[in-house]
Amino acid sequence: MAKIATIEAAQKQAEVRRVEHLPVPALANAKRPKWLLVASGKGGSGKTSTSLNLSVCAAHDGLRVAMVDLDRQATLSRWYERRPDDAPALTLWHGPMSDAARALSDIDGLPDIDLVVVDTPPGLDDHPDASRLLVARADFVLVPTTPGTADIDSVVEWMKFLKRERANASFLLNKVQRAHTRYRTAKLRLNRSGALCPVDVRLLDDIEATHDHGVGVIEIRKSRGAEDFTAVWDYIKQQLGMADQ
Ligand SMILES: Nc1ncnc2c1ncn2[C@@H]1O[C@H](COP(=O)(O)OP(=O)(O)OP(=O)(O)O)[C@@H](O)[C@H]1O
Ligand SMILES: [Mg+2]
Incomplete structure (x- = not known):
């Protein structure tokens, strides 16, 4: 497990490790x-x-991971900049949604990447072409939502689009409070509209804390969120056909 560095220390390490726009090498990945x-x-x-x-x-499973941050808010990139040096390495590509095609070709040119995780901005309706491109490339689309009615209204519509595009996709309930009635009604409604990740993520302070320190919950000692995200990762590995790698 990586030790959590102070925010100051992590910020000092930031600049060196960030990859903004990667050159495309002549040879593409042998293994996609x-x-x-x-x-x-x-x-x-x-x-x-x-x-x-x-x-x-x-x-932490030993996969070589490239993260793609397509959000102008750059929340993921800021998290990446805080990442302690002794934590398992990740690669970052950052650019606007309008550059999604370039993200695809840049990442295709990177050698030795096992998994690409793409974080998208809110308001995907404003970027229909880029959204289609990303959905077409994705082996799996995970659709996080809170149990709130407005959020569920929105993701149910998004799932209709994903179905039309024939994407493999499922909802992920996030920020749940399992004792609340809303939790059950949200689950029922999502389950009616598409596939639902069988494990959800609770509303937990340690998940908020990951943003401060450039770490994931599994890198925080005694994190309750670790159980939740490990289980979600187990599900995603199955969906991606990576469970036995
Ligand atoms: N399960 C959770 N428990 C507690 N806090 C959470 C949880 N999930 C997310 N948060 C917090 O909620 C806020 C929004 O989460 P996050 O940035 O992941 O959402 P987002 O969908 O990427 O937002 P945006 O659309 O603005 O990009 C953050 O402060 C984050 O730390
Ligand atoms: Mg975000």
Whole structure:
């Protein structure tokens, strides 16, 4: 397990490790990496928290992970800049949604990547072409949502689009409070609209804390969120056909 550095120390290490726009080498990957698209169109549903935590789980499984941050808010990139040096390495590509095609070709040119995790901005409706491109490339699309009615309204529509595009996709319930009635009604409604990840992610302070320190919950000692994201990662590995690697 990586030790959590202070924020100051992590920030000092930041600049060197960031990869903005990667050159495309002449030879493409021999083995095609799997692409996981984390997208919901709804702000604050947990896309970035899910992207970073699943990337960290994958890296701890020994996979070589490239993260793609397509959000101008650059939340994932800022998290990456805080990442302690002794934590398992990740690669980052950052650019706007309008550059999604370039992200695909840049990442295709990277040697030795096993998994690509794409974090998307809210408001995907504003980027229909880029969204289609990413969905077409994705081996799996994970759609995080809170149990809130407005969030579920939005992701149910997004799932209709994903079905039309014939994407492999499932909802992920995030920020849940399992004792609440809303939790059960949200689950029932999502289950009616598409596939639902069988494990969900609770509303937990340690998930919020990952953003401060550039770590994933599995890198925080005694984190309750570790159980949740490890289980989600187990599910995603199955969906990507990577469970036995
Ligand atoms: N399960 C959780 N428990 C507690 N806090 C959470 C959880 N999931 C996300 N958060 C917090 O909620 C906020 C929004 O989460 P996050 O940035 O992952 O969402 P997002 O969908 O990427 O948002 P945006 O659409 O703005 O990019 C963050 O402060 C994050 O730390
Ligand atoms: Mg985000």
